[in-house]
Amino acid sequence: xxxxxxxxxxxxxxxxxxxxxxxxxxxxxxxxxxxxxxxxxxxxxxxxxxxxxxxxxxxxxxxxxxxxxxxxxxxxxxxxxxxxxxxxxxxxxxxxxxxxxxxxxxxxxxxxxxxxxxxxxxxxxxxxxxxxxxxxxxxxxxxxxxxxxxx
Numbered sequence: 129x130x131x132x133x134x135x136x137x138x139x140x141x142x143x144x145x146x147x148x149x150x151x152x153x154x155x156x157x158x159x160x161x162x163x164x165x166x167x168x169x170x171x172x173x174x175x176x177x178x179x180x181x182x183x184x185x186x187x188x189x190x191x192x193x194x195x196x197x198x199x200x201x202x203x204x205x206x207x208x209x210x211x212x213x214x215x216x217x218x219x220x221x222x223x224x225x226x227x228x229x230x231x232x233x234x235x236x237x238x239x240x241x242x243x244x245x246x247x248x249x250x251x252x253x254x255x256x257x258x259x260x261x262x263x264x265x266x267x268x269x270x271x272x273x274x275x276x277x278x279x
Contacts, residue, residue, distance in 0.1 A: 129219060129220070129221055130218065130219075130220045130221070131220070131221045131222075131223070132170060132220050132221070132222045132223070133170070133171045133222075133223050133224075133225065134168045134169055134170045134171060134180075134184075134222070134223075134224045134225070135168060135169070135171050135177045135180040135181050135184070135224070135225045135226075135227070136166055136167045136168020136169065136181060136184060136185070136224065136225075136226055136227070137166070137167060137168075137181050137185060137194065137196075137226060137227040137228060137229040138166055138200075138226060138227070138228050138229070138265060138266055138269040139166075139167060139185065139189075139191065139194070139229050139230075139231055140228075140229075140230055140231070140269075140273070141230065141231050141232060141233070141234060141247065142230075143234070143247070146249065147249070147250065147270075147273065148247040148248060148249065149247070149248055149249075149250065149253040149266065149269075149270075150166075150167065150189070150231075150236070150245060150246075150247055151164045151165065151166065151245065151246050151248060151253055151256055151257065152164070152165055152166075152167055152188060152189070152238075152242040152244075152245050153165075153242055153243055153244035153245065153246075154241065154242050154243065155243045161258075162258075163258035163259065164246075164256045164257050164258050165257070165258065165259070165262060166226060166257070166262050166265060166266065167184065167185050167188050167189060168181075168184060168224055168226065169183075169184030169187070169188065177225055177227070178196065178227070181194070181196075181227055181229070182194060185229075187239050187241075188238070188239050188241060188242060189236045189237065189238065189239075189245070190233070190235075190236060190237030190238075191231050191233045191236070192233070193231055193232055193233055194229040194230070194231055195229060195230045195231070196227055196228070196229050197227075197228040197229065197230065197272070197273070197276070197278065199272070199276075200227060200228035200268075200269060200272050201225065201226070201227055202225070202226045202265050202268055202269075203223060203224070203225050203226075204223070204224045204226070204261040204262075204264075204265060205221065205222065205223045205224075206221075206222055206261070207219055207220065207221055207222070208220055208222055224261075226265045226269075228269045228272060228273070230278075234247065250266070250270045253266060254266055254267065
């Protein structure tokens, strides 16, 4: 069975002593449904996880000043189906790995992969996220920031 790995980060900034989380919006296309998500992308051969995070977030948002928060790494896995060029359905095992990273960059330069973005409080981001697995990762990240007294 084919496997795919993507890596991303729960990106946050402090604004007026409050934490805001970055979510990206992707419109429905091909085999993807519309979704508000945490930034991530597929790992390329030879890349470390951190290199993938930096590259993907730069490509998707223009952010280049990520500061990783040590000790946070969460993994989510699922299966999805993709049509081959021959029209057959192929089941793929997908793993997404998430880090936690701070930025000071508020202005986003979206790639063509996404149509919108939002900087939101934890409560608003949690409500807006489409997938339950992303909600779980966001909650774990928020709890981690509280535990480390970064909030």
